[in-house]
Amino acid sequence: MISPDAIRGYVDLMVLSLLREGPSYAYKLAQQIAAATGKDYAMKQTTLYSAVKRLESAGFLASFPDVSESGKPRTYYKITETGSSHLEQKIVEWRETKSVVDRFVEGTNR
Template identity: 75%
Template structure:
């Protein structure tokens, strides 16, 4: 199980990557995260809602009303063009970060 501290800086990347696929609502996003991670990471609802609200405040996602199959109202989120640009930058940053950390994990060569 991955700790929340270890993954905290990448929640936005994960959410934007999911929303790049299609608009979604919070519960579905949480389910998708669990499915993709194989339950190695489970996002808390408070973390999820805080993240989508922050992303919305930054203009990276927008929200719109929708309904579930049962007719229950839901708030859907979708990535914006600005959000896609931000995601592209975060993906590059992730690859750079991973490369640096891998140097230490795999051993420092002299």
């Protein structure tokens, strides 16, 4: 299982990537993350809610009230234009980070 410390800096990337596909609410995002990561990573609800609120405060997400498929009122989140730009930057950062770490893992750091 992946340590929460190892993935902490990429929670925003995960959330923004999911919302790039369309608006959603936090519980559904948690389900999507769990389905995508399986037993490799378990995100705590508090981590997800903190990320969503932080992203909203930064202007990367906007929230609005709506009703879920089950008929329950929910707070939905959608990615903003600024959030889309931030996501693209985070994707570039992830690829660069992965490239650097891979050099050490594969022994090509010299």
